[in-house]
Amino acid sequence: MPRSSPQKNARPDRGTARKARRPSGPTGPAAEYEIEALSGLEGVAQEELSAVPGARDIRGGRFWFPGDPTRLTRLKGSVAVYRVKTFDVPRPKALLGHQQLGDLAAFLRPVIAYGGHQSFRLSAAGRESATMRRLAEELETSLGIPYHPEEGELLIRLRPTENPNRIPEPVEEKREAHWERSPEERPARRGQRGAAGRPGHSSAQAPEWPEEEELEPQPAPEPRFETGWDVLARLTPRPLSARAWRVCNMAGGLNATIAYAVFKLAGVRDADRIFNPMSGSGTLLIERDLLGPSMALVGVDTDPDAVRCAQQNIGAAKRTIEVAQVDALNTGLPPRSFDLIVADLPWGDAITVKGGNEALYTGFLKEMHRLCSRQGRMVVLTHELRLFERLMAEQDRWHAHELFQVYSGGHHPKAYLLSRV
Numbered sequence: 001m002p003r004s005s006p007q008k009n010a011r012p013d014r015g016t017a018r019k020a021r022r023p024s025g026p027t028g029p030a031a032e033y034e035i036e037a038l039s040g041l042e043g044v045a046q047e048e049l050s051a052v053p054g055a056r057d058i059r060g061g062r063f064w065f066p067g068d069p070t071r072l073t074r075l076k077g078s079v080a081v082y083r084v085k086t087f088d089v090p091r092p093k094a095l096l097g098h099q100q101l102g103d104l105a106a107f108l109r110p111v112i113a114y115g116g117h118q119s120f121r122l123s124a125a126g127r128e129s130a131t132m133r134r135l136a137e138e139l140e141t142s143l144g145i146p147y148h149p150e151e152g153e154l155l156i157r158l159r160p161t162e163n164p165n166r167i168p169e170p171v172e173e174k175r176e177a178h179w180e181r182s183p184e185e186r187p188a189r190r191g192q193r194g195a196a197g198r199p200g201h202s203s204a205q206a207p208e209w210p211e212e213e214e215l216e217p218q219p220a221p222e223p224r225f226e227t228g229w230d231v232l233a234r235l236t237p238r239p240l241s242a243r244a245w246r247v248c249n250m251a252g253g254l255n256a257t258i259a260y261a262v263f264k265l266a267g268v269r270d271a272d273r274i275f276n277p278m279s280g281s282g283t284l285l286i287e288r289d290l291l292g293p294s295m296a297l298v299g300v301d302t303d304p305d306a307v308r309c310a311q312q313n314i315g316a317a318k319r320t321i322e323v324a325q326v327d328a329l330n331t332g333l334p335p336r337s338f339d340l341i342v343a344d345l346p347w348g349d350a351i352t353v354k355g356g357n358e359a360l361y362t363g364f365l366k367e368m369h370r371l372c373s374r375q376g377r378m379v380v381l382t383h384e385l386r387l388f389e390r391l392m393a394e395q396d397r398w399h400a401h402e403l404f405q406v407y408s409g410g411h412h413p414k415a416y417l418l419s420r421v
């Protein structure tokens with residue numbers, strides 16, 4: 001009988017071995033993270049996250065990711081990404097305990113080693129409290145970087161954990177002390193009931209048992225530790241939305257994550273000829289070019305400083321994009337030159353046209369209708385919501401619907417998607 005070679009038999013099929021060696025995403029021990037998006041753009045940010053290989057167990061903005069987190073710092077729709085850890089403490093003061101402080105520093109050190117942060121700051125309700133001041137002092141010592149309450153690079157956020165699945169500590173003992181009835185007469189306890197007795201509900205809520213109405217009203221039991229505290233440490237010293245290409249800033253410059261959202265929602269197509277009237281510092285142009293090729297990409301602005309600023313940013317981003325000093329209301333370009341027009345319209349005092357906003361918006365809509373191809377589309381970002389919606393209601397050249405409303409820098413601009421009637 002031929003002798004089988006155990007070594008030969010142990011060797012897996014070559015195809016299988018190759019597959020097994022090639023993991024589908026990054027490897028290494030997984031850690032928990034959370035992305036932060038501008039209010040109104042959470043869906044766009046989460047969709048981008050869901051396409052990141054290795055990101056798993058995604059719940060809202062929270063997820064697990066294995067190994068090196070550099071891929072997460074390249075997310076374009078999020079303003080920040082944080083490493084997260086939940087501490088089983090009833091309140092932040094308990095983080096000052098020896099054990100918890102050691103755990104907190106051990107959690108933060110790898111984030112500093114990764115991001116190279118030179119200082120830190122705390123963000124929490126009661127940031128000025130004695131507890132937070134002591135926590136800052138303790139962390140200065142254990143982390144070896146200074147506390148800068150306003151400008152600290154390592155942003156450490158503290159907030160109560162939200163975990164509806166977590167079962168709270170029982171609080172029955174306190175209640176029982178007030179009950180005068182025999183155990184048989186008592187209503188079933190929470191946790192012993194069926195679906196109606198939902199453990200996890202706050203014990204301070206209105207009673208669910210009719211029998212309790214007969215009892216003397218009792219003060220609600222003291223709130224007990226139910227959920228813990230989350231500590232979030234921002235991976236990068238600057239927000240992700242502060243792009244490396246932005247070497248020139250302009251008042252009214254668009255948050256780059258909004259530009260990303262505009263193009264993700266309007267569609268990124270290689271065949272698009274794209275026009276960005278009123279291009280300012282070039283945010284929309286650069287973010288679009290970074291997303292992929294297009295047939296044409298052109299920006300105009302009447303302000304020569306804005307044109308120079310955009311050109312500097314485009315240079316820093318190592319892109320080649322045409323920007324010219326031209327009036328968007330009177331471009332002289334042939335009709336139907338563009339398939340996608342994106343405009344972040346001026347607002348407030350920035351209006352340059354005689355007749356103010358109304359004249360500017362009216363002239364803009366007319367000229368863009370001329371420049372837009374028959375199947376073309378236009379995205380308008382504006383703070384002048386009432387004016388824009390009135391103008392839309394009064395005209396019959398465009399169909400418009402709202403894409404999103406975002407909260408950014410104290411303003412609530414809206415984005416509308418328009419198509420030619």
Ligand SMILES: C[S@@+](CC[C@H](N)C(=O)[O-])C[C@H]1O[C@@H](n2cnc3c(N)ncnc32)[C@H](O)[C@@H]1O
Nearest residue numbers: 253254278280281283301302303327328344346
């Ligand atoms: C809200 S800012 C755009 C900001 C830009 N998205 C950015 O990220 O920097 C509006 C711009 O419109 C320009 N503008 C105003 N009227 C214009 C016109 N008629 N033609 C072209 N640009 C105009 C202003 O000079 C200003 O740069």
